[in-house]
Amino acid sequence: MVIALNEPLDMHLHLRDERMLEIVAPLSAETFSGALVMPNLVPPVTTKEALVSYRERIVKSAEKRDFTPYMTLFFRSDYTPEFLESVKSDILAIKLYPAGITTNSEGGVEGFELIELGGVLEAMSELQIPLCVHGETGGFVMDREKEFIPIYEKLAKNFPDLKIVMEHITTKSAVEALDRFENLYATITLHHLYITLDDVAGGLLQPHLFCKPIAKRPEDRAALLQAALKAHPKVMFGSDSAPHPREAKEAPGCAAGVFTAPIALQALAQLFERHEALENLQSFVSDNAKRVYGVNPPKKEVILEKSPYLVPEIYEGCVVPMFAGQSLEWRVLSAG
Ligand code: NCD
Ligand code: ZN
Numbered sequence: 001m002v003i004a005l006n007e008p009l010d011m012h013l014h015l016r017d018e019r020m021l022e023i024v025a026p027l028s029a030e031t032f033s034g035a036l037v038m039p040n041l042v043p044p045v046t047t048k049e050a051l052v053s054y055r056e057r058i059v060k061s062a063e064k065r066d067f068t069p070y071m072t073l074f075f076r077s078d079y080t081p082e083f084l085e086s087v088k089s090d091i092l093a094i095k096l097y098p099a100g101i102t103t104n105s106e107g108g109v110e111g112f113e114l115i116e117l118g119g120v121l122e123a124m125s126e127l128q129i130p131l132c133v134h135g136e137t138g139g140f141v142m143d144r145e146k147e148f149i150p151i152y153e154k155l156a157k158n159f160p161d162l163k164i165v166m167e168h169i170t171t172k173s174a175v176e177a178l179d180r181f182e183n184l185y186a187t188i189t190l191h192h193l194y195i196t197l198d199d200v201a202g203g204l205l206q207p208h209l210f211c212k213p214i215a216k217r218p219e220d221r222a223a224l225l226q227a228a229l230k231a232h233p234k235v236m237f238g239s240d241s242a243p244h245p246r247e248a249k250e251a252p253g254c255a256a257g258v259f260t261a262p263i264a265l266q267a268l269a270q271l272f273e274r275h276e277a278l279e280n281l282q283s284f285v286s287d288n289a290k291r292v293y294g295v296n297p298p299k300k301e302v303i304l305e306k307s308p309y310l311v312p313e314i315y316e317g318c319v320v321p322m323f324a325g326q327s328l329e330w331r332v333l334s335a336g
Contacts, residue, residue, distance in 0.1 A: 001305070003278055003303070004303050005281065005282055005286065006282065006299070006300070006301055006302075007298070008031060008032045008033060009032060009236070009237070009285065009289040010035040010241070010261065011187050011236045011237060011289045011293070012036055012038065012132075012189070012239060013037055013238070013241055014037075014242040015035075015037050015038075015058055015061075016041070017041055019318070020245070021057060021058065023315055023318055023319060024261060025061035025062045025063075026061065026062060026063050026065065027261050028067065028261045028262075030262070030335055031264075031302050031335050032067065033066065033067065033299070034067060034295065034297035034298070035068075035069060035070065036072060036132070037055075037058065037069045037071055037072060038072060038095060039072045040074065040095075040103060040104040042104050043107070045071070045073060046073065046107075051073060051087060055071050066298035068295075068297050070093075071090055071091050072092065072093050072132065073091050073094045074107065074108075075094050075096035075097070075109065075120070077116050077117050077120055078120075081119075084120070084123050084124065085127060088129060092130070092293055092295065093131065094124060095133075096132065096133045096134065098112075098136060098138070101134055101136050101144075101212065102212040102256060103242065103257060105134070112151045112155075114158055121155070121158075121159050124162055125159050125162040130162070130164070130165060130293065132165045133164060133165065135151070135152055135166050135174070136212070136213055142216065142217075144213060145170055145171045145174055146174075149177050153180070156181035156183050157181070160182070163183055164184050164185065165186065165187060165292075166178075166186040167186075167187050167240070168189050168213060169186045169187070169192075170213045171220045171223070175226075175227050176223075178232070178234050185236070186227075186234060186235050186236070187235070187240075188236075188237065189238060189239055189258075190239055190322070191211065191215065191258045192216075193228055193271060196215050200214065200215055208249055208258065208320050208321075208322065209258055210254050211240070211242065211256050212257075229275050229280060229284075231287075232288075235288060236289040237268070237285045239261055240257075241258070241260045242256070243257065243319045246319065249320065258322050259321045260322045262312075263311050263323055265330075266304065266328045266331055266332060268281060270328055300336065302332060302334070302335040304330050304332055305331055305332075306329060307329075308327045309329075309330060310326075311324055311325065311326055311327070311328060
């Protein structure tokens, strides 16, 4: 059995910089037409110069493959409307992190008072720049996303013309919130469709499955699966593929992030086939994102075949993928 996917898009991707960028950019560029690139470098991407030079480094690292990096700016509450206007053509969205909630987010926002954020959000709304949000409070780790839903609702209500993307949703509460506001959208990762907290910490601790937001309960995964498998029109695939060097994962104080980019399409095909929903995969991995973000990525057809694929243990001796050393049921036959 074979399927063809056209212009796969990964609407939440960490590409990092320097050696890691050189390792991971070609892997994404091989099978994806484009990706929304997260700005949580050290220091975060907050200026036009940083955006432009980071995009150039990504394009160079992708080594001539047809791949569009859609750039994001790290949200700051002190951006002026003039500054936003000057970077509008360089970005597809702005990413908002609560301060300290995840990897390299220390410079994020401290509170969600509209009085503080309103000026920037108003300007984004007028300029039609979508807002992507890492929606977690500083509460108990399993409740952080659920506790953040009222903040999403406040933002959605106060800025009805602003597209707000709830990034990497992990809960039934977030899936339900999607349908309450027209301007709320979401991305779902590969790993949150596969795993629950049990897979991370139910037996021996699995550092390569540790990420933020942490994987939740079976009923949460079921709600995410339902939304993805039916290709809910407001839901897009965003891998949140977040590579860290092996020694940063297999360590006390394990870094958060699951590296999935090179195996994402194979594992999605496996999942959608198992649930008899292969016909919806195209919408989930591309069409919904094209429509929501209004993008027109470079043409790319990826042919996947149902035949065993042994996932590498490690890439370039540096970064360990999800399903390392395991066999998936689908492989990439060709991409181009
Ligand atoms: C991401 C990273 O490592 O940059 N980590 C993660 O666990 N997902 C940051 C993020 O998206 O939260
Ligand atoms: Zn992320």
